[in-house]
Amino acid sequence: MTGQIQKFSPLAQAFHWSxxxxxxxxxxxxxxxxxxxxxxxxxxxxxxxxxxxxxxxxLGACRLAWRLVRPAPPLDESIGDWQRRLARLTQAVLYALILAMPLIGWLSSSAANFPVSLFKLVTLPDLVAPDPQLHEWLELTHRLMAYTLSGLVTLHIIAAVHHHVVRRDNVLIAMLPFVKSR
Ligand code: HEM
Structure with missing residues (x-):
């Protein structure tokens, strides 16, 4: 745990928390x-x-694009290699699910011949023709992704709290607006 740290930019924090x-x-x-x-x-x-x-x-796509422009700040030096690798893997899978789940949901609705609209403002086009068998597969995929996402979100929250309360480092603080590093 070291003095002053680099924090995520306010825009990155806004994408993350929303x-x-x-x-x-x-x-x-x-x-x-x-x-x-x-x-x-x-x-x-x-x-x-x-x-x-x-x-x-x-929002997830904007967050990812912004991350490419402004990469995440380096992790605290006290964090070991395997934890860095685990954090990177968890984050990559989280991004993948955040982007893939909505697309699978949209495909699934199209295959079931149900409309998809954005807050009743615009009706989105169907991505595939109605197909009951494809719908079943997509619905199952959406469900399995939901279990994975729920598990990873839980792990992500436990890890953030562990860093803040047990290790008392700046990992969570880097993502918190208005809070200075320890
Ligand atoms: C990151 C975004 C999303 C998350 C986290 C999410 C999560 C979930 C979860 C947890 C379920 C219940 C799964 C189950 O059947 O056990 C579900 C069902 C469903 N989702 Fe999503 N979803 C997302 C995006 C979308 C989008 C964009 C659409 C469509 C445009 C969609 C369409 C559906 C539909 C139609 C069901 C119901 C399936 C059924 O009736 O069994 N989802 N979603």
Missing amino acids: VAALILFQIPLAYYMIDLPLSPDKLASYALHKSLGLTIFA
Whole structure:
């Protein structure tokens, strides 16, 4: 643990926390909506889920593009090799899921012949023709990705808290706005 550290830029922090908040809302919303009986509430929840998912995709893509322009600050020197590798792998899979899940969801809706709109403002084109068998595969893929994402988000949060509370380093602080390094 060393004195002054470099922090993520305010824009990177804004992308990170907005995607984090949306995902933490999106996953419980999904489990709520799939259990509802067919009703206006179910249809509205699905429509919201799709719009939020597309928003997560757009924010995630902007976050990734910004990361290429302004790379993440170096990790604290006290962090060992295997932890660096694990952190990089977790982050890469998180990015991949944040970008792939919405596309699979959109493909799945198209294959089921259900419309996808962005907050009722624009209706997006169907990506594939209706195909019940393809829909089943895409729905299963979306579900397996959801389990993986839920697991990784949990690990990510546990790791952040561990760094902050047990190791007392600056890993979490680097992503927190308005907080100075230790
Ligand atoms: C990162 C963004 C997204 C996350 C984290 C997410 C997460 C989830 C989760 C956890 C489920 C429940 C899975 C299950 O069946 O056990 C689900 C279902 C579903 N998602 Fe997403 N989703 C995202 C984006 C999208 C998008 C953009 C669309 C469509 C445009 C979409 C369409 C659907 C549909 C139609 C279901 C219901 C499947 C069913 O009825 O069994 N999702 N999603």
